[in-house]
Amino acid sequence: MTKEKINNNFSDLEKDILQEIMNIAFGKASADLAELIDIYVLLSVPDIKIIGMGSLPDYIKNTISAYKEVSIVDQKFWGDFNGSGILLFQNSAGRDLITILEDRSYKNFEINSLVTLEKEIFLEIGNILIGACVGKIAELLNTFVTYSPPLVFDENSDGYGSFPQSFDPFQTAIIMKTIFKFKQKNIDGLLLIITNQESIGWLQKNLHRFLDSYQ
Amino acid sequence: MIFAQIFEMINTGIVILDKDLKVYKWNKWMEIHSKISADQIVGASLFTFFPDLNTAWFLRSFKSVFSFGNFLFFSQKLHRYCFPFKAVNILGLNFEYMQQSCTMGPLRDKNNQIEYIFITVQDVTEIAAYEQKLIEMNVKDGLTGIYNRRYLEVRLKDEIKRAKRYSRPLSLIMIDIDFFKKINDIYGHQCGDYVLKTFSTLISSVMRKIDIFARYGGEEFCCVLPETCLLSATKVAEKFRKRVEKEIFNFDGKQMKITISQGVSERTEKITSADDLLKKADHALYEAKRLGRNKVFAIE
Numbered sequence: 389m390t391k392e393k394i395n396n397n398f399s400d401l402e403k404d405i406l407q408e409i410m411n412i413a414f415g416k417a418s419a420d421l422a423e424l425i426d427i428y429v430l431l432s433v434p435d436i437k438i439i440g441m442g443s444l445p446d447y448i449k450n451t452i453s454a455y456k457e458v459s460i461v462d463q464k465f466w467g468d469f470n471g472s473g474i475l476l477f478q479n480s481a482g483r484d485l486i487t488i489l490e491d492r493s494y495k496n497f498e499i500n501s502l503v504t505l506e507k508e509i510f511l512e513i514g515n516i517l518i519g520a521c522v523g524k525i526a527e528l529l530n531t532f533v534t535y536s537p538p539l540v541f542d543e544n545s546d547g548y549g550s551f552p553q554s555f556d557p558f559q560t561a562i563i564m565k566t567i568f569k570f571k572q573k574n575i576d577g578l579l580l581i582i583t584n585q586e587s588i589g590w591l592q593k594n595l596h597r598f599l600d601s602y603q
Numbered sequence: 604m605i606f607a608q609i610f611e612m613i614n615t616g617i618v619i620l621d622k623d624l625k626v627y628k629w630n631k632w633m634e635i636h637s638k639i640s641a642d643q644i645v646g647a648s649l650f651t652f653f654p655d656l657n658t659a660w661f662l663r664s665f666k667s668v669f670s671f672g673n674f675l676f677f678s679q680k681l682h683r684y685c686f687p688f689k690a691v692n693i694l695g696l697n698f699e700y701m702q703q704s705c706t707m708g709p710l711r712d713k714n715n716q717i718e719y720i721f722i723t724v725q726d727v728t729e730i731a732a733y734e735q736k737l738i739e740m741n742v743k744d745g746l747t748g749i750y751n752r753r754y755l756e757v758r759l760k761d762e763i764k765r766a767k768r769y770s771r772p773l774s775l776i777m778i779d780i781d782f783f784k785k786i787n788d789i790y791g792h793q794c795g796d797y798v799l800k801t802f803s804t805l806i807s808s809v810m811r812k813i814d815i816f817a818r819y820g821g822e823e824f825c826c827v828l829p830e831t832c833l834l835s836a837t838k839v840a841e842k843f844r845k846r847v848e849k850e851i852f853n854f855d856g857k858q859m860k861i862t863i864s865q866g867v868s869e870r871t872e873k874i875t876s877a878d879d880l881l882k883k884a885d886h887a888l889y890e891a892k893r894l895g896r897n898k899v900f901a902i903e
Contacts, residue, residue, distance in 0.1 A: 417671070420670050420671065424663075424666040424667065424670055425663040425666055425667055426663075457768070479768065480768050480769070483769070504680065508678065508680065511676075511678070515673065515674075515675060515676065516667055516671075516673070516675075518673075519667065519671045519672075519673020519674065519675075520667070520671045520673065522673075523671035523672045523673050524671065526672070527672070530715070531715075532672055532709075532711065532715055533672075534674065534708070535673060535674040535708075537674075537676040537706075538676070
C-alpha cells in the first residue's frame with residue numbers, strides 16, 4: 389500500500405479504513421433494514437472519492453445529469469461527522485416503492501394526486517436509507533448525528549438547477565458512493581454521502597482510533 | 604429546573620417513549636390537547652390510549668429510530684396527524700382533527716446508547732388551512748367550483764408524462780353545451796350561470812374520482828381520464844350525454860333542457876404534448892357538432 393498523501397492530507401491508509409468502515413456499516417444497515425422493517429436492500433461496495441476545492445458542484449452536476457428523469461432526495465446531517473446524504477431514484481421507481489410499503493395503509497391519507505404520493509414515498513424511503521447508512525457509519529466512529537428534514541425534487545422543481553451550486557466550491561469533500569437495489573422490486577438508485585472539510589480532521593483522528601481498536 | 608419548565612411551557616407537544624413503547628414523559632401541551640393527564644398515561648403503553656397508532660408504519664418508524672438513531676419527519680401532507688386531537692383553530696374548521704407535523708428521534712444516555720425516543724407534535728392546522736384555501740383559489744373555477752383551465756393544463760401535462768413513462772392509456776373528452784348562447788339571450792345571464800353550475804355538479808356526480816373535470820372556457824369543459832382507452836372514454840362520454848339530456852333545469856319557475864356535444868381523443872405515440880391531445884379532442888368536438896349536436900365523436 390502506498391502511503392502517498394492525497395488531497396487535504398487524506399492518506400491512502402485513511403481511505404482504506406473509511407472503505408472498511410463503510411463496508412461494515414452498510415452491511416449492518418441492510419441487515420437491520422431487513423430484520424426490523426422488512427425493507428430488503430442490497431448496497432454495492434462503496435466507492436470513495438476525495439474531491440478537491442472547486443470541483444464539488446461540477447461533480448454533483450455530472451452525477452445527476454447522467455440519470456434521466458431523476459428524483460433527488462437531499463438530507464443534511466450534522467454532528468462531529470457532518471455533511472449531506474443524497475439519493476437519486478429514477479422517477480419511475482415511485483410506483484414500485486409504493487408497493488414495497490404496501491402494508492402502510494396509505495388509503496387512510498388524503499392524497500392530492502399520485503404525483504404527491506410518489507414524492508412523499510421518495511422522502512420516506514430516502515429518510516430511512518440515508519438515516520440507516522449514515523447512522524451506522526457514525527456508530528462505528530463512536531459518535532452520533534442529527535438530521536434536518538429531507539427535501540425532494542426532480543427536473544421540474546425550482547431547486548433542480550441550483551442544487552449543485554448549493555455545495556460550497558471552496559470545500560474539500562469526501563464522497564462515498566454506493567448503488568442500492570431493492571430485492572423485492574427491480575428498483576435501483578444511487579446514494580452519495582458527502583462530508584465536508586469541517587469534519588475531515590475529526591474523521592482522520594477517529595479513523596485511526598477505529599484501526600487502533602483492532603490492533 | 605429551567606429545562607423542566609420549558610418542557611411544560613413550550614407550544615409543542617413532546618412525548619418521550621421507552622423501548623417498550625411505554626410513555627416516559629408527556630408534557631402539558633399533550634395534556635391539554637389530548638385531555639389525558641401525565642399521571643394517567645405515564646407508565647402505560649402509548650397504544651392503550653392511541654390504538655390507531657398501532658400500525659405497521661408507526662412500528663417501523665419506531666424500530667428504525669431505535670436501531671439507526673435517525674430522525675423521522677411525519678409531514679402533515681402525507682399523514683395529516685399522528686395524534687387525533689380536535690382542531691382548536693377557527694380557521695381550521697375545514698379540518699375535523701388538528702393537522703400535525705411530527706418528528707421522531709433518539710435520546711441517548713451517557714454512553715451514546717439510545718435509551719428513549721421522543722416525538723414532537725406541532726399544530727400546523729392554520730398553515731394547512733391557508734394552504735388549502737390558496738390551492739383552491741389557484742386551481743378552481745370561481746363560478747362552477749370545478750377545476751380551472753390552468754389546473755387542467757398542468758395536470759394534463761403531468762398525466763401525459765405518466766402515461767408515456769408507464770405506457771398506460773390516457774383519454775380526453777372535450778364537452779360543449781349546445782346552443783348555450785340562446786339560454787343567455789332568452790333567459791338572461793343569471794340563468795346561464797345557473798345552467799353552468801348545475802351542469803358541472805351533474806357531471807361531477809357521475810364521473811370517476813380519479814378523472815379531472817375542468818372548465819376550459821365559457822361553455823366548454825374538459826375531462827381527463829387516466830388509465831382509460833378511447834373505447835372506454837367514449838362510453839363515459841355517452842353516459843354524460845344521456846344523463847344531461849335527461850336532466851330538467853329549473854330556474855326562476857322556468858324549465859329547460861340542454862344537450863351536449865363531445866369530442867374524445869386518446870394519447871398515442873405521436874401525441875407528445877397536452878396541446879396535441881387538446882387539439883385532437885377539439886377536432887372531434889367539431890365533428891360531433893357538424894353531425895347535428897347532442898353527439899359523441901371519437902378520433903382514433
